[in-house]
Amino acid sequence: MSKEVKLKDGDECIVIAGTHKGKSGTVRDINTSKTGYITITVVQKNGDRFKTLGKSVSVVQ
Numbered sequence: 001m002s003k004e005v006k007l008k009d010g011d012e013c014i015v016i017a018g019t020h021k022g023k024s025g026t027v028r029d030i031n032t033s034k035t036g037y038i039t040i041t042v043v044q045k046n047g048d049r050f051k052t053l054g055k056s057v058s059v060v061q
Contacts, residue, residue, distance in 0.1 A: 015042065024044070040052060
């Protein structure tokens with residue numbers, strides 16, 4: 001990424017890498033793990049939730 005964007009609760013995002021690639025939703029529950037990785041919960045429009053790494057998502061502007 002050339003431009004670092006800070007994730008915040010309520011941002012709309014799309015997953016660009018990993019198991020959930022191609023899915024989109026709203027960012028919720030941002031945490032930093034003991035190892036330093038940012039993990040987030042993404043809530044899709046249909047109510048389904050999944051967890052992914054912050055580096056795997058792109059904020060929809």
